[in-house]
Amino acid sequence: MVFGAGGAIGGAMVAELAARSVPEIHGLARAQADILNEEDVALAAARLGADGPLDTVIVATGLLHAPGIAPEKALRDLRQDVLAQVFAVNCIGPALVIKHFLPLLPRDRPARLAVLSARVGSVSDNRLGGWYAYRAAKAALNMVVRSAAIEMARRAPKAVVIALHPGTVESRLSAPFHGGVPATQIVSPALAAKNLADVLEKATPEQSGRVLAFDGQEIAP
Numbered sequence: 001m002v003f004g005a006g007g008a009i010g011g012a013m014v015a016e017l018a019a020r021s022v023p024e025i026h027g028l029a030r031a032q033a034d035i036l037n038e039e040d041v042a043l044a045a046a047r048l049g050a051d052g053p054l055d056t057v058i059v060a061t062g063l064l065h066a067p068g069i070a071p072e073k074a075l076r077d078l079r080q081d082v083l084a085q086v087f088a089v090n091c092i093g094p095a096l097v098i099k100h101f102l103p104l105l106p107r108d109r110p111a112r113l114a115v116l117s118a119r120v121g122s123v124s125d126n127r128l129g130g131w132y133a134y135r136a137a138k139a140a141l142n143m144v145v146r147s148a149a150i151e152m153a154r155r156a157p158k159a160v161v162i163a164l165h166p167g168t169v170e171s172r173l174s175a176p177f178h179g180g181v182p183a184t185q186i187v188s189p190a191l192a193a194k195n196l197a198d199v200l201e202k203a204t205p206e207q208s209g210r211v212l213a214f215d216g217q218e219i220a221p
């Protein structure tokens with residue numbers, strides 16, 4: 001199950017899972033399920049859950065910029081409506097997906113739920129400042145993942161609930177911000193999806209609740 005299948009990384013994840021011969025893949029774009037509409041999320045869970053447990057759930061939605069929304073360079077740029085919108089898409093929506101989809105993972109065998117986060121959501125790694133709304137929303141998302149992992153470990157000890165950092169990936173979300181990044185460090189959505197699928201495949205229950213980068217390394221909170 002992939003949320004955000006209309007996006008660069010979400011779409012590539014669907015293709016990557018198909019290339020790995022995953023027998024049944026469901027990708028939902030915003031038009032099919034708006035993660036800010038809990039009824040949409042609950043309906044998707046009810047439909048998909050009816051066919052039995054889900055082995056893998058990936059939440060690849062996110063928002064960094066949009067018309068009228070740009071990452072803040074300084075405190076004077078903070079806007080209440082933008083903070084609320086960026087927080088909603090990057091934290092509240094994924095939290096609703098976690099709420100409705102974690103119960104669909106099997107109790108007795110390995111399964112995983114991963115949300116796309118970002119290294120800039122690491123408090124200890126923040127040396128540049130700025131990007132207030134996006135950084136704060138991803139940090140909060142990482143905390144939601146942590147609590148969900150603790151709760152899930154009691155019910156389904158073989159399950160993994162993690163946040164993933166995909167690296168710098170060519171996409172609409174990242175396009176305006178490639179300036180300071182060496183070209184060799186910008187990867188295609190297809191390569192990012194392959195890396196993330198590898199990390200997901202290898203992730204262990206001991207790593208549940210953590211933030212892992214595309215190379216499998218843990219990112220400190």
Ligand SMILES: NC(=O)c1ccc[n+]([C@@H]2O[C@H](COP(=O)([O-])OP(=O)(O)OC[C@H]3O[C@@H](n4cnc5c(N)ncnc54)[C@H](OP(=O)(O)O)[C@@H]3O)[C@@H](O)[C@H]2O)c1
Pocket residue numbers: 004005006007008009010029030031033034035036060061062063089093116117118119165166167168169170171172173174
């Ligand atoms: N690209 C990077 O370098 C990078 C780096 C670090 C982390 N990430 C994270 O990776 C994830 C995927 O990013 P991406 O690069 O693939 O960006 P993208 O191509 O812009 O994909 C994001 C997707 O989220 C969807 N979305 C936004 N709001 C939604 C909502 N309310 N309901 C349902 N879907 C919604 C968008 O739908 P619409 O197309 O309809 O707007 C879009 O398809 C994000 O969480 C991002 O923060 C990306």
